[in-house]
Amino acid sequence: MESSNLGNRINSPSLRAFYRRWREALINGDGLPNIDTFDAGDLTPVSFTAAVEPGGFRFVRFGERLADWLGESLQGRLMRDDTLERFGSLKAAYRNCVEQQVPAYESVHFDFGGGDTVSLERVVVPLFDAKQGVSHVGGAVMIEDMDVVESDVAV
Amino acid sequence: MLQFDSRDLARQVEALGESEIDALPFGAIRLDDTGAVTFFNKAERDLSGYGARPTVGKIFFTDIAPCMSNESFRGRIEAARARGTLDIAFSWVGDFADRQREMRVRIQSASDGGVWIFMRRPASDKR
Numbered sequence: 001m002e003s004s005n006l007g008n009r010i011n012s013p014s015l016r017a018f019y020r021r022w023r024e025a026l027i028n029g030d031g032l033p034n035i036d037t038f039d040a041g042d043l044t045p046v047s048f049t050a051a052v053e054p055g056g057f058r059f060v061r062f063g064e065r066l067a068d069w070l071g072e073s074l075q076g077r078l079m080r081d082d083t084l085e086r087f088g089s090l091k092a093a094y095r096n097c098v099e100q101q102v103p104a105y106e107s108v109h110f111d112f113g114g115g116d117t118v119s120l121e122r123v124v125v126p127l128f129d130a131k132q133g134v135s136h137v138g139g140a141v142m143i144e145d146m147d148v149v150e151s152d153v154a155v
Numbered sequence: 156m157l158q159f160d161s162r163d164l165a166r167q168v169e170a171l172g173e174s175e176i177d178a179l180p181f182g183a184i185r186l187d188d189t190g191a192v193t194f195f196n197k198a199e200r201d202l203s204g205y206g207a208r209p210t211v212g213k214i215f216f217t218d219i220a221p222c223m224s225n226e227s228f229r230g231r232i233e234a235a236r237a238r239g240t241l242d243i244a245f246s247w248v249g250d251f252a253d254r255q256r257e258m259r260v261r262i263q264s265a266s267d268g269g270v271w272i273f274m275r276r277p278a279s280d281k282r
Contacts, residue, residue: 106247112231113240 006105012121012142018043019103022125022138032128035136047140048074049127050094056080057094057137066141097126097137119144162242165263165271182274185265188236199274239264 007023010016021041025033040047045065050057059074067073079094096104103125110118122141129135157167159181168176168183173194176183182199186192235241243262261273 104247106245108246109244110232110235111240111242111244112235113238113242116231116235118228118231 006103009105010121010123011107014043015121015123015140015142017041018047018140019105019123019125022103032132033125035127035129035138038125038127038138040138040140043140043142046142047138049136049138050079051136052094052098052134053078060136069143094124094137097124098134101126101134159259159261159273159275164261164273165265168271168273169266180275182272182276184272184274186269186272188268193269236264236270237268239266239268241270 007016007019010019018040022033022038025038035049043063045063047061047063048059048066049061051060056078058078059076062073062075064073067075096102103123105124106120106122108120110120112118120141120143122139124137124139126134127136127138157164157171157179161167168179171179176194177197179196179198183194183196184192184199185194232241241262241264243260245260245262246257259275261271263271263273265271
């Protein structure tokens with residue numbers, strides 16, 4: 001259920017800590033990482049939780065700094081699952097968590113030219129309910145935007 | 156030898172003939188400036204199973220992550236694309252039956268105003 005070297009792939013120390021918190025809960029917790037007890041810790045403002053629903057995923061929590069970046073909160077929004085969009089999309093990561101019960105990791109580096117760059121890292125983990133099924137996915141996103149002076153690490 | 160990580164990968168690919176692009180050990184797709192697919196190389200046709208579905212561009216520009224899809228950010232992508240300076244490197248782990256595998260994608264401006272999408276799947280490494 002674990003990607004043994006995933007922790008070493010994550011560049012952001014905070015995001016690595018998020019992943020390792022989930023891993024610690026998996027290995028040494030009382031049960032599988034649980035939706036009611038898993039804590040995003042310091043990354044709560046840049047993290048989200050989505051509930052598994054028929055045909056998609058619904059954001060039940062959307063961190064305030066993610067909402068600031070996006071310009072709106074996605075809380076309550078349903079992301080419909082579309083198999084044509086399996087191609088590295090967030091929905092693919094969500095589905096992977098549900099079907100494979102493993103974390104997913106993405107990193108993206110945008111170079112717009114002239115020194116304008118944006119880097120993003122995202123980890124999505126499966127969260128379980130009392131019946132030991134994946135009822136939710138949780139994730140955290142770190143964005144480094146060289147065009148935004150006051151935001152040097154997070155969103 | 157053409158390297159997937161080359162900074163000027165798109166220009167190097169554009170210098171190749173179509174048969175040479177077909178022979179590349181990684182996928183190569185070219186989109187025109189409207190986002191329509193205008194070219195798939197053989198590796199991409201063989202490995203992706205996506206055929207000629209024109210949703211590829213949409214996926215990368217609007218669906219990589221909802222939290223990146225704000226107007227300002229999309230504007231920067233479009234401006235870079237228009238200038239011909241767009242270079243995106245994307246990798247992910249966990250979307251495969253073998254979850255240790257990693258897929259890597261480069262998206263770079265094409266010289267004709269469109270973009271190239273290059274994909275190196277785990278299977279590509281075995282070619």
